[in-house]
Amino acid sequence: xxxxxxxxxRASSSNAALLRAAVALAPSGVEVTLYDGLGDLPHxxxxxxxxxxxxxxxxxxxxxxxxDGVVFSVPEYAHSLPGVLKDALDWVVxxxxxxxxxxxxxxxxxxxxxxxxxxxxxxxxxxxxxxxxAPIALQLMGTPLNAxxxxxxxxxxxxxxxxxxxxxRGMVTGIEHTAIASPDPHRLAGWYVEHxxxxxxxxxxxxxxxxxxxxxGSMLEIIExxxxxxxxxxxxxxxxxxxAIAVSDFDVVYQRLMSKSVSFLTEPxxxxxxxxxxxxxxxxxxxxxxxxxxxxx
Numbered sequence: 001x002x003x004x005x006x007x008x009x010r011a012s013s014s015n016a017a018l019l020r021a022a023v024a025l026a027p028s029g030v031e032v033t034l035y036d037g038l039g040d041l042p043h044x045x046x047x048x049x050x051x052x053x054x055x056x057x058x059x060x061x062x063x064x065x066x067x068d069g070v071v072f073s074v075p076e077y078a079h080s081l082p083g084v085l086k087d088a089l090d091w092v093v094x095x096x097x098x099x100x101x102x103x104x105x106x107x108x109x110x111x112x113x114x115x116x117x118x119x120x121x122x123x124x125x126x127x128x129x130x131x132x133x134a135p136i137a138l139q140l141m142g143t144p145l146n147a148x149x150x151x152x153x154x155x156x157x158x159x160x161x162x163x164x165x166x167x168x169r170g171m172v173t174g175i176e177h178t179a180i181a182s183p184d185p186h187r188l189a190g191w192y193v194e195h196x197x198x199x200x201x202x203x204x205x206x207x208x209x210x211x212x213x214x215x216x217g218s219m220l221e222i223i224e225x226x227x228x229x230x231x232x233x234x235x236x237x238x239x240x241x242x243x244a245i246a247v248s249d250f251d252v253v254y255q256r257l258m259s260k261s262v263s264f265l266t267e268p269x270x271x272x273x274x275x276x277x278x279x280x281x282x283x284x285x286x287x288x289x290x291x292x293x294x295x296x297x
Contacts, residue, residue: 015073018106022071032071035063044090057091064097070128073106076115081122089122098128105130177211177218178243181225182283185210189222191282195260196245216246230284235265242278242286250275250291257289 016034023032040056048054064070074085092098103123105116123130182188189210192198201219202211208224220243235241247253254268254277265286268277273293281287 015075015106018073019071022073022106035060037063038084038088041084041088041091044087046094049091049094053091060088061092061095061097064092064101067101069102069104069131070098071104071106072119074115074119076113079114081115081118085119086122089126093126096127098123098126101128103128103130175218177221178240179221179223180283180285181223183225183228184208185222185224188282192220195257195262195281214245233265233280233284233286235278235286242288244288244290247289247291250289253289 016036019034023034037056037060041060042048042054042056049057074081089098105119107116120130180188185208186203189198189200189212192212193200196214198212198214198220200210201213202209204210210222211219212222213219231237250268257264257279263280265278265280268275270276275291277289279287279289
């Protein structure tokens with residue numbers, strides 16, 4: 001289920017019409033509902049939270065928990081968000097309903113950039129997953145509006161095919177991490193920190209598990225293996241075969257790894273403008289150092 005949230009209380013809000021059009025254009029098999037309870041939410045007051053939270057706040061939280069993703073379409077007032085929407089967000093900062101929740105941002109006017117930027121910043125701070133592929137901005141100001149007219153707009157039909165599914169169909173946003181089993185997880189984590197500029201971002205309190213994170217946010221989970229025995233090194237054996245490490249300056253990183261006596265499996269080469277080489281980490285896992293000339297489509 002996907003939840004649409006309108007940031008305006010106006011009955012004839014263009015943002016509400018835009019969201020009703022999104023409801024009409026929802027892909028088959030996807031249930032989209034429009035949340036119209038912003039006007040029932042009180043001003044945020046932490047003293048009223050907890051067991052005594054107002055009924056409207058509890059309802060807002062339950063609806064968010066039940067949704068697979070949220071689509072916002074908000075007006076801009078004085079270069080900022082409407083106060084009623086900010087109150088709604090404040091009510092769920094501590095309870096965490098937006099944590100890891102996919103979110104798309106619609107905009108009834110391309111001029112509403114300040115509100116979009118403010119909302120993006122707030123949602124990011126709340127650890128929501130703002131879907132970069134799903135921004136929709138239509139020029140609807142000054143036009144007699146209703147959901148049917150907006151739904152018939154060619155740009156909205158394109159959005160249905162390209163952007164709405166990115167937020168509400170499947171909710172797959174990427175690979176969160178890859179796991180490696182090691183006889184000594186902490187030692188291997190230290191290798192990634194020293195050699196490849198990863199940072200340790202989590203240590204389990206009841207196991208040897210360690211997470212390390214790269215500069216772009218991608219993570220490795222290093223868990224304790226049940227044996228020290230390894231399969232023969234084979235770059236084309238079935239299964240996951242290597243991790244590709246993206247770099248911004250191939251030569252600099254390659255020379256640094258050489259100076260640390262890293263074990264390389266191939267010579268560095270260029271293919272189609274891309275610089276690459278294969279090597280192994282401390283445990284013998286195959287790594288692929290890569291600098292692309294241009295990103296894959």
